[in-house]
Amino acid sequence: MPTALITGASAGLGAEFARQLAARQADLVLVARTADALESLAQRLRDEHGVHVEVITADLAVEAEVQRVADRLSDPAAPIDLLVNNAGFGLPLQFADNDIDDEVRHLRVHVEASMRLMHAALRSMRGRGGRIINVASVAGFISRSTYSACKSWLIGFSRWANAEYGREGVSVTALCPGFTHTSFHERMGLAPGQEGVPAVLWLDAARVVRVGLRDASLGRAVSVPSIRYMLIVALARVLPSGLTSGVARRGRV
Template sequence: MSFTALVTGASAGLGEEIARQLAALRVDLVLVARTERRLDAIAMQLRREHGVTVEVLAADLADADDLDRVAARLQTEEAPVDILVNNAGFGVLDPFERSDVEAERRLHEVLSWAPLRLSHAAIPGMLTRGRGWILNVASVAAFTPTGSYGAAKASVVSLSRSLNARYASSGVHVTALCPGLLQTEFHERMGPHLPALSPLAFADTRRVAREGLRAVYRGKPVVSADWRYRLSRPLTWILPDRVLERISAAGDHAPIAREKSA
């Protein structure tokens, strides 16, 4: 039986790694990102190395028409999508009181509205076929007071839990993958705006991708990727809000809110 996965934010970072691991499993792909040239190069390599079918769909998920085009691809029954990976994302660099409100709108449209819209498009067909997997890339920022980024990611976690609870018995599994710091282009773009961090703070992108795919296959609603973040997550349940706020604000503009590659 062949499977097809649609991966957003597939041109770099975690999204690209997830696409590569799926291709290695002989899963056909639909790659979505804004930069068509980069997608074409990745698609060509994956076709050559793994013999899979790879479609390229250039789209800006903050653009309503582009988002609708991606949703329409998920609803195409002639070439159904079995696995949806909502990974696209970016961070707003400025603190909330100085940020551009248009940038904040785009942030929430890409991080929280797009996963909801695309899941809404994909689930009816998955239910009809009796199988489907949705991996929503959230963040450990969802569990701490980390501004608008954490708020958007918290909505992704809540959405994933509710959809998995509703549809898992029908064969459709939804998982929120919550990574911490990853050594990807996302952080490279932030450059001098981030404080100096030990290499030990960064999780391995390949491991995080592997853990996310394994979790959605096993039907887990939420997974905190990488051992160091799994160990620290219980602290978010027991520490007072004022302490979490102080930790989250440490450094330059709460850097934990910008850990995932677009």
């Protein structure tokens, strides 16, 4: 059976990826910082779907712990067929007011850890085939502090890697949802409704994951799982950055 490794798997989109892939009878390697939540999800998936589930507790802001995950991706005796780089967290948008150590950790998780794990996965998948999904955001198409910058890097690098390594059987897809109902906002201390975002802009996590998996199977470099967000991305390309950054001060995507 195919095996998928998912980071940030204990909640949100990561847990939804785990549930949908287990339902498709994929074996799993789940990675997150929270051991109890990870073990609970793993056991539930084993019981419900009869799949093999490994658990790796790791903080992807710590280089040595990222290396442990990279080593698992590189293991020729138990190859990984799909990497989902999903781990991440948000910070307040006022960069100058944030603690710089928090910003550095943010950068390490979103960019450096994703790059290191992609590197390990590509070296293992080249020639035999595989897929990589990098969970980015529509924020990567607009001006929006360091979160936007991190996601923009992930989108750009995914586009290049998909073209470069597609010839060797590996697809790389940047999944770019908008506002999605997950625990992401709760972890920032925001209750439902506090984002100031119209209900029409919220997406369902299950649909986001289904579309992401479909687009990865089709070899698409970028997946925007909503027509309304496709329109927003198109507008962001032609509108002044000052205007889009002003609108983007609301909420998190």
